[in-house]
Amino acid sequence: MWPIIKKAVNSDLSTPLNILINAVKAKTDLIPLLADKCELFLENGIFVVPAGVYAVYLTGCAAGNAGASGSPGSPGGPGGAGGAGGAGGEIAFDFLIPNLTPGQSIAVTTGTGNTVFGSLSPIVQTYLTLTKGGGAPGGAGGSAGKAGAPGSTGGGSLTKGTLYNGGAGGAGGSPGPGGFGSYYGGGGGGGGGGFFGIGGKGGQGGKGTFGGNPDGSNGDIGAGYGFGGGGGGGGGVAGDGDSPGPGGAGGSPGGPGFLFVRWL
Numbered sequence: 189m190w191p192i193i194k195k196a197v198n199s200d201l202s203t204p205l206n207i208l209i210n211a212v213k214a215k216t217d218l219i220p221l222l223a224d225k226c227e228l229f230l231e232n233g234i235f236v237v238p239a240g241v242y243a244v245y246l247t248g249c250a251a252g253n254a255g256a257s258g259s260p261g262s263p264g265g266p267g268g269a270g271g272a273g274g275a276g277g278e279i280a281f282d283f284l285i286p287n288l289t290p291g292q293s294i295a296v297t298t299g300t301g302n303t304v305f306g307s308l309s310p311i312v313q314t315y316l317t318l319t320k321g322g323g324a325p326g327g328a329g330g331s332a333g334k335a336g337a338p339g340s341t342g343g344g345s346l347t348k349g350t351l352y353n354g355g356a357g358g359a360g361g362s363p364g365p366g367g368f369g370s371y372y373g374g375g376g377g378g379g380g381g382g383f384f385g386i387g388g389k390g391g392q393g394g395k396g397t398f399g400g401n402p403d404g405s406n407g408d409i410g411a412g413y414g415f416g417g418g419g420g421g422g423g424g425v426a427g428d429g430d431s432p433g434p435g436g437a438g439g440s441p442g443g444p445g446f447l448f449v450r451w452l
Contacts, residue, residue: 226450229296234308235449237292244285244451246316249342249354249383249414250277250303252442253321255407258329258376258391258420258435266332266370268404268423268435270361273326273339273390274416274442276380277303278318281344281352285315296447303445316348318445324381326416327360327390330374336360336390339416342381355381355412361390361405364424371396373404376419376436382443385412394424394433402426402433415443 227235229248237244256271285305288294294315297304306314327337339357361375373393381387388410394402402425407418417439424433 226448229298229447231299233296235294235296237288237290238451239290241290241451242288244288244449246283246285246305246447246449247281248298248303248318248445248447249279250318250320250322250445251300252276252380252382252414252416254441255326255376255379255388255417255419255439257438258373258404258422260434261373261394261402261423261425265425267364267373267393267396267425269331270329270336270374270376270390270393270422271419271438272329273358273377273379273387273419274439275321275325276323276342276382276387276416277320277414277445278322279342279344279352279354279383279414280316280318280348283316283348298445298447300444303447305447323414324357326380326419327357327377329377329419330363332370332374332422333363333372334374335362336375336377336419339378339380339387342383342414354383355385355415357381358387358389358410358418361392361418361421364393364395369396371425373422373424376407376421379410379416379418379439379442382412382414385415385443386410387415388418388439390418391421391436393421396424404433404436406437407439409440410443413443413446417442
């Protein structure tokens, strides 16, 4: 792992791991990041406090939530509402954990759920918990014939480290193509932003009375870490007024979490 981290810290190559490391590096301007003074967790693991180290700084996020499914249209109208976008994962940036003991083993949980930095020995203690879907909210789904709302920008707060401007929220989905009447499905809400990248865009609503596909489309997948999935578009109502389209499924699961540990 160390050679990979060293390469990522000291280069700007756009590999998936380097993109994440460079996003951290760009915001961590207090001191240079050194490959032998940091560790990155993309999945569950154990952090062992190095010799001579008594405090660490944590940067990371929990996973984002998936977008909700759109509602089907009703026979005779109206079209279905779009599903809400998923919320992004909670973020921490440079959160100080003091009073550690060299050689101490600390469990790290991260990936598809909460991100947790918790001790295994010599005492059981949870130092930091970042909640899945506890960050930037996703946008609301649009009602019949209305666009979905965009998701909010991700970011960290002073309660968990320092202020941090995270990834952008996803765009709201458009209503059914060709019109804004009540027979058209509503657009899905955009996913909330995560640590960086962008939340999933909401799905498009199904087309209404003038023909075309009355089915709402699925929400898009976002990019980066900790983003929320886009909401599904609502189903429209077909030309005979009695053949409503089903709502689109929600976006795929939100972006994964991670934890970056550094020390002086």
